[in-house]
Amino acid sequence: MRFPGGVVYTKEWVVELMLDEAGYTNDRNLSRLRILEPACGCGAFVVPIVRRLCNSLKSSKQTADSLKDCIHAMDIDESSVAICRDEVSKILLFNGFSYEDAQYLTTSWIKAGDSLLESDGGYDVVIGNPPYVRSEDVPADLRRVYMEMLKTVTMGTDLFVGFIENGLRRMSPNGKLCFICADRWMQNKYGGKLRGFISESYGMELICRMHDVDVFESEVSAYPAITLIGAKGSSKCKYVVCSDGFGPEDVDDFKKAVSGLVVSSGSFSIADIWIGGTDPWLLSDPGRLRLLEEIRSRFPSIEESGVKIGIGVATGRDDVFITTDPNLVESECMIPLIKKEDIEDGCTPEQAVHWLVNPWDEEGRLIDLAGYPKAREYLESHRDSLEKRHVVKKDRSKWYRTIDKVNPSLKSKPKLLMQDMSRYPDPFFDDGSYYPSHNMYWITSDTWDLKVLGGVLLSNQMEFFIDAIGVKMRGNTMRCQAQYLRMLHVPHPKELTEADSEEFKSAFEKRDRDMATTCMQRILNKEVTMDAGGNETGFVEVV
Ligand SMILES: C[S@@+](CC[C@H](N)C(=O)[O-])C[C@H]1O[C@@H](n2cnc3c(N)ncnc32)[C@H](O)[C@@H]1O
Incomplete structure (x- = not known):
């Protein structure tokens, strides 16, 4: 399989584990289920999905036409879609489909396009590894469209947040969404809207933290976790923390633990947790x-x-506003300042090391520089660089303000x-x-x-x-x-x-x-x- 730059592919054993947890298993009649992979890349998930589907068909012969809606995979990158179609076509041919049927199914199943703009629904399983793209890196026009369509997407979010919302909206009422992606949204500020969205209408079923596990084909620092979300039910969720040695040989124990048969293993720990609401979720060593x-x-x-x-x-310019010279300007404008690096041996310094050139008066107004000739001369000598700061763009007359009062x-x-x-x-x-x-x-x-x-x-x-x-x-x-x-x-x-x-x-x-x-x-x-x-x-x- 080829790996174009900038994207991260999921290892096969992780994909198989996720398909099992999402209930896309060979013991079911998979031709009756509809599965969505919204960011399919070269087919890390689609290939095992098609293999499972073919296995589940073994006893019942079905026409290509009756299978055309079973799988919906999409990727924005056309060359990845072409590779994915080739891989899937090989499996279909191997499983006895004619060349024409294989062509028909691969083109029906795997499409090039932007999944975040799609809204067709009714999927029993939504699965994948959505892209790691910061929303601010998305072209402004497109970002605006995403933000109009998806209430959890903001300037600061990663795009996978939008993929979770989009996937949940497209899921059938009893469906499951299983993604492997960064888990920071569960606790950080930008994830608040998504936490609220999920808590209102869905139920977290499994969080499996795999921060140090080798889950991707390339090495990335992504804090990944497998997240399984279903219909709204009890707010009890299985929480698993895998150690760095967790690998394919641990999958059986993992499954037993998730279904409640064993409680611990050397390579992971597991607990039931109750999570919900917009506040950061409490996630810790069980x-x-x-x-x-x-x-x-x-x-x-x-x-x-x-x-x-x-x-x-x-300040927006520490090199200008923070100094080690207490006599740099008038004493009324100098405040002893403490920086992280000034703390030594667990103590604040007896004498100030740093000083802030303070442009504010006691009432929180900017001082009139005319009354402070030394401060005026000093700040004027840095005026060019101070004026370039974003904080003074709106009101140039306040060019010598610090960002915060x-x-x-x-x-x-x-x-x-x-x-x-x-x-x-x-x-x-x-x-x-x-x-x-x-x-x-x-x-x-x-x-x-x-x-x-x-x-x-x-x-x-x-x-x-x-x-x-x-x-x-x-x-x-x-x-x-x-x-x-x-x-x-x-x-x-x-x-x-x-x-x-x-x-x-x-x-x-x-x-x-x-x-x-x-x-x-x-x-x-x-x-x-x-x-x-x-x-x-x-x-x-x-x-
Ligand atoms: C992290 S990769 C995962 C690929 C594959 N699912 C896997 O796990 O190996 C994410 C994929 O999302 C695709 N992508 C990025 N933005 C997309 C969008 N808006 N709609 C559909 N696919 C997108 C990228 O081209 C990339 O192939």
Whole structure:
């Protein structure tokens, strides 16, 4: 088989596994089913589909005409369609079809075209490996058409999101959609609409994460998962995480596990999960899921516990606005700034390393440069490059603004600072000396002693949580962005005893993750007791 550039082909054993899970199996009369492969390439799925169809026909002779609607495959690339037709034709000839019938069926079944513009429905199975193309790389006119037809497609989505929606819309009421594609939509921002669309009208039946498994013919960094979606039913879904050694020899055990016959194997783990809604879905090592569900159901969200979360200032030209010279311009326009790289040995620096040339006044208005001659001279010397920034395109008079406004009250507030892309949530305390830069997230609170909260965030349970709702990068770095931090659930500070608070604080000050984890576990093992009037009376240990 030939592999044109830019596309990724699925290995045969993966295709066979997916066809089995989607119920396209030889024990059924496949001539009665209609199957759709919307991005067929050279036929990685279509070839086994036709083989299965021919096998299921063995006992009953059917005319080519009666089979012409059994398969619908499409690809936008005509040369791939030609290869796919050739491959399918060989199988049909091998199975006793005449040359004319083989020609007739291949041209009826496999077409060149854009699947996202098709809307014919009634397919019992929709299957495939949709393309990996970012929507912003699609020509603007076409993207507009997709966005009009498909409500889950936005500027930021990958096109496979549109393929999932399109496939589901074309599926028959009791059909199954089985795709292998990146699973990031289940948790990231752009997947929110798709999560909502699926949760409203369909049911997730299987997610099989194969991030490190060799599933494609070429090596790609695509975070693939097999996703099986059916009719709306219970929100219980089988969740399987395959280890990197998972291969064709594990398929039998996998199938037994999915049908509930065995529960674990060395090469994968499996759990039942309940997912739905537009919020990022909790997906984690199945062993951890119970713990996380418990944290989510017992504790309020971090914001409900009295916390504000945000990101530091983006300037659009750090080389101009951020400096190491505290006397660069008038002192009123210089703010000590903290960047991720300034944190050393777990501490914020005693003396500022970086400074922000701040063009905003205390009321959040741009300063009048006439009143600040040094700032004016400095910024004017960079005017050309500052004017090229997108943020000033609309209003050129604000050419010296930073992308974000500087929030005057944040400057002097005590806060926890978190860096994006760290090995685990690693909060740092700032007593109000610094303004955070855009690679830092900040947390402020009027209800929490921030060092106690810092201890809570340092615990392994919070790491598991961020890991489960966020996106872990290769090399195990996790994203601690505001969107994920906001989804954390933590005990309410009022729920902590003085001893718990002291222990979290001490764990935070010593940066002792084990201590924080033990303390958190103790809290999880405790349940509040109430009297008949609903007043808290104390705690009992939960065994
Ligand atoms: C990831 S490849 C998968 C090919 C094959 N299904 C497989 O698994 O080996 C995706 C295919 O989608 C095709 N494609 C891209 N955009 C498409 C569109 N709008 N409609 C139909 N096919 C499209 C590409 O040409 C490519 O062959």
